[in-house]
Amino acid sequence: MKNIYITDLDHTFLRSDLSISDYTKKIWNAHANHSIMSIATARTYKKTVEFLEGIEINAPMILLDGALIATLDRKIIDTKFLTKEIGDTIIERGAKMGIYPFVLSMEGSALREAMSYARDLNAYQREIIKRYSNDDHTREYKDLRAGEQNFKIVYMADEELLVSLEQEIKALFGESLKYILAPEAYMGCHFLTILHKDADKAHGIRSVSEAVGFDLNKLTVFGDNYNDIGMFELAKNAVAVANAQEGVKRKADIVLAHTNDEDAVARYLKSI
Numbered sequence: 615m616k617n618i619y620i621t622d623l624d625h626t627f628l629r630s631d632l633s634i635s636d637y638t639k640k641i642w643n644a645h646a647n648h649s650i651m652s653i654a655t656a657r658t659y660k661k662t663v664e665f666l667e668g669i670e671i672n673a674p675m676i677l678l679d680g681a682l683i684a685t686l687d688r689k690i691i692d693t694k695f696l697t698k699e700i701g702d703t704i705i706e707r708g709a710k711m712g713i714y715p716f717v718l719s720m721e722g723s724a725l726r727e728a729m730s731y732a733r734d735l736n737a738y739q740r741e742i743i744k745r746y747s748n749d750d751h752t753r754e755y756k757d758l759r760a761g762e763q764n765f766k767i768v769y770m771a772d773e774e775l776l777v778s779l780e781q782e783i784k785a786l787f788g789e790s791l792k793y794i795l796a797p798e799a800y801m802g803c804h805f806l807t808i809l810h811k812d813a814d815k816a817h818g819i820r821s822v823s824e825a826v827g828f829d830l831n832k833l834t835v836f837g838d839n840y841n842d843i844g845m846f847e848l849a850k851n852a853v854a855v856a857n858a859q860e861g862v863k864r865k866a867d868i869v870l871a872h873t874n875d876e877d878a879v880a881r882y883l884k885s886i
Contacts, residue, residue: 615828615829615832616648616649616650616828616832617649617650617832617833617834618649618650618651618652618673618828618829618832618833618834619645619649619650619651619652619833619834619835619836619883620651620652620653620654620673620676620819620822620833620834620835620836620845620849621653621654621835621836621837621879622653622654622655622815622835622836622837622838622839622842623653623655623656623657623662623665624655624656624657624799624838624839625799625800625838625839625855625857625858625874626836626837626838626842626855626858626874626878626879627653627836627874627879628665628874629874629875630800630874630875632665634665634666634668634669635877635880637877637880638877638879638880639668639669640880641877641880641881641883641884642669642670642879642880642883643668643669643670645883646670646671646672650672650673650826650828651670651671651672651673652671652672652673652674652675652676652822653666653671653675653676654675654676654680654815654818654819654835654837654842654845655675655676655677655678655679656678656679656807656841657677657678658677658678658718658727658729658751659675659677659682659684659688659725659727660727660749660751662675662677663686666686671686673822673825673826673828674689674691674821674822674825674826676815676818676819676821676822678718678765678766678813679766679794679807679809679813679814679815679841680694680809680812680813680814680815680816680817680818680844681693681694681695681718681765681766681809681810681813682694682720682765683818683821683822683825684725688724688725690725691821691822691825692818692821693720693763693765694765694809694810694812694813694817695720695763695764695765695810696760696764696765696766696767696791696808696809696810697764698759698760698761698762698764700760700764700787700791701717701759701760701761701764701767702759702760703786704760704767704783704808705717705758705759705760705767707779707782707783707786708769708779711775711778711779711782713736713769713771713775713779714731714732714734714735714739714758714769715731715758715767715768715769716729716730716731716739716742716767716768716769716770717729717730717731717758717760717761717764717767717768718764718765718766718767718768719760719761719762719763719764719765720761720763720765721761721763726751727751727765728751728752728753728761729746729749729751729752729753730752730753730754730755730758730759730761731743731752731753731754731755731758732754732755732756732758733754733755733756736770736771738770738771738798738801738803739770741801742770765809765813766807766808766809766813767807767808767809768805768806768807768808769805769806769807770798770801770803770804770805771803771804771806772803772804773795773797773803773804776795776804776805776806777795779806780793780795780806783808789811790811791808791809791810791811792808792809792810792811792812792813792814793806793807793808794806794807794809794840794841795807795840796839796840796841796859797839797859799838799839799857807841814841814844815841815842815844815845816844816845816847816848817844818845819833819835819845819848819849820848830848830849830850831850832850833848833849833850833851834849834850834851834852834853835848835849835851835852835853836853836854836855836878836879836882837852837853837854837855837858837862838854838855838857838858838859838862838874839858839859839862840859840861840862842862843861843862843865846862846865846866847865851867851868852865852866852867852868853866853867853868853869853870853879853882854866854868854869854870855870855872855873855874855878855879856869856870856871856872856873856876856878857873857874857875868882870882
């Protein structure tokens with residue numbers, strides 16, 4: 615039975631400048647010859663594919679925090695959507711507090727992603743939008759509304775405001791939704807991600823396991839942030855990079871001596 619390696623992207627596999635070194639590509643691709651290799655990320659299919667140029671991926675990818683499971687050749691394995699009604703209610707609650715989200719959704723039945731946002735953005739969101747200035751899947755709206763098929767709704771702001779917003783939304787929907795409140799490592803803010811209750815990396819791994827047929831006892835995962843904890847609890851070996859959040863390190867079986875900027879994942883693969 616093959617070993618399985620699944621890594622988070624941002625702050626784990628990608629360097630801080632969003633690049634992947636030639637060293638990491640060489641080590642990762644060598645393991646892909648005899649192991650099952652994939653990624654688990656909060657990012658969209660479109661962005662993920664851009665970042666993974668030159669990287670061998672031989673299993674379905676866990677995308678958008680587990681709301682989408684898809685292969686490199688655009689085959690959709692599984693989706694977990696928020697309804698338009700739920701999405702609109704969440705947007706309205708945030709608007710009453712003076713904050714608007716990014717809405718990640720799918721248009722139609724094909725793998726066509728859209729990121730919608732309101733004109734009224736805070737400083738953190740404006741910085742993010744700069745990075746998507748040349749992308750054709752972003753949509754600005756004067757009156758932001760959810761789509762028919764919403765992968766996730768993401769707020770970026772100071773922690774105190776997002777804690778209050780999370781409490782408001784939980785009072786309405788309780789545990790029927792999933793909430794991820796975590797620090798953004800390099801922007802000095804927090805983000806609150808709201809998803810279908812079964813949209814997480816752990817459920818994503820189970821979907822990939824069913825699609826490919828691998829043994830979870832052969833699984834090693836790599837991560838740095840709180841949305842990685844679900845897959846840490848599921849995997850045989852949970853590996854945190856040196857720059858991981860302290861709460862994530864406490865959940866790991868192994869904490870690496872190197873950071874994402876020091877090719878931590880590749881160094882680990884090389885060592886074994």
